Amino acid sequence: DAGVIQSPRHEVTEMGQEVTLRCKPISGHDYLFWYRQTMMRGLELLIYFNNNVPIDDSGMPEDRFSAKMPNASFSTLKIQPSEPRDSAVYFCASSTDRNYGYTFGSGTRLTVV
Amino acid sequence: GENVEQHPSTLSVQEGDSAVIKCTYSDSASNYFPWYKQELGKGPQLIIDIRSNVGEKKDQRIAVTLNKTAKHFSLHITETQPEDSAVYFCAARGSGGYQKVTFGTGTKLQVIP
Numbered sequence: 026d027a028g029v030i031q032s033p034r035h036e037v038t039e040m041g042q043e044v045t046l047r048c049k050p051i052s053g054h055d056y057l058f059w060y061r062q063t064m065m066r067g068l069e070l071l072i073y074f075n076n077n078v079p080i081d082d083s084g085m086p087e088d089r090f091s092a093k094m095p096n097a098s099f100s101t102l103k104i105q106p107s108e109p110r111d112s113a114v115y116f117c118a119s120s121t122d123r124n125y126g127y128t129f130g131s132g133t134r135l136t137v138v
Numbered sequence: 139g140e141n142v143e144q145h146p147s148t149l150s151v152q153e154g155d156s157a158v159i160k161c162t163y164s165d166s167a168s169n170y171f172p173w174y175k176q177e178l179g180k181g182p183q184l185i186i187d188i189r190s191n192v193g194e195k196k197d198q199r200i201a202v203t204l205n206k207t208a209k210h211f212s213l214h215i216t217e218t219q220p221e222d223s224a225v226y227f228c229a230a231r232g233s234g235g236y237q238k239v240t241f242g243t244g245t246k247l248q249v250i251p
Contacts, residue, residue, distance in 0.1 A: 029181075058238075068182075068227065068241040081238060116181050125170050125231060127239075129181030 029130035031117050037136045043105040046133045048117030049098055058127065059092055059102050060116040068116075074100065107137045140165040140232045144242030151218050152250050159245045161228035162210040170231035171204060171211045172239065175224045182227055186213070218249045 030049040038044050050057045058073040072082040077094045085092070089108070094100040104111055114134050118127040141164040151157050163171075169190040174182035188195045188202045188211065195202050199218075204211040215222055225246050229239040 067243045070238060070240075073238060118181070125239075126172055126184040126187055127174075127182075129174075129183065131179075132181050 029117055029119050029128050031115075031130035031133050033133060034131065035134045035136075037138065038107055040108055040137055041106045042137075043103065044107045044111075044135060044137075046102040046115050046117075046135070048100045048102070048130060050100070050117070050119030051128055052098065054119035054121050054128070055097075056120045056122075057094060057100050058118045058120075059100070060118065060129075062114045062116060062132070071102070104135075107135075109137045111135060112137050140168060140230055140240040142228060142230050142240050142242040144228050144245060146245060147243065148246045148248070150248045150250060153218060153220060155218055157213075157215045157218055157222070157247055157249075159213045159226055159228065159247070160210060161212070161230075161242050162208075163230040163240075164209070165230065165232045166206075166209060168209075168230040168232050170239070171202070172229050172231075173200075173202060173213050174227045174229065174241075176227065176244075177224045215247075218247075220249050220251050223247055223249045 032047045055076050059071040061069045071084045072092045074094045092102045114132045116129050116132045118129040120127045144161045172187035175185045176182040186197050186200050186202050188204050199216045201214045225244045227244050228242040231239040
């Protein structure tokens, strides 16, 4: 089991550019979560999906952020246009109904300059 | 929504001593309480969890206790080792059929050899 796979590991982009973060959850997990981690705000839930359907996107900071899950094995988080305050580590996690514990990916460290 | 407070924010102990991290939660209907360990450059990893129908759970050197009346739960690490050095997060899952958990702000544990 390769765990939750995120790409890229690091992303440096200029303000105003579009950024796409990718996640492959563990096979068989029917929940997928996107978190953002910063020193100031800790771990913030942005959005989560159940069976590929978005359930709660109340944590998405603004319309510049969007997330999709076109199938059970892939999800994207897009920021367009990016801003310096979006700099953070973005984590994807997955879980199942039978086991509430999350398995996190290694994260994507995003730097917007 | 759920609010989780965690203390202390930093903790230094001598190798071999015990470490205790405490959390409180606000939603009396919360029923699942996981603990995560995050090492530098990695995603949080589930280390132990407890459900609301259990008062204590142990796994080798790690134990978690839950006091539902007081709405607090604690992580106990005995015989600490240098590899226990990391940031630890508590979390709480409210009732309502959703998988969403709320994380505490984290405790940076340093075990001094």
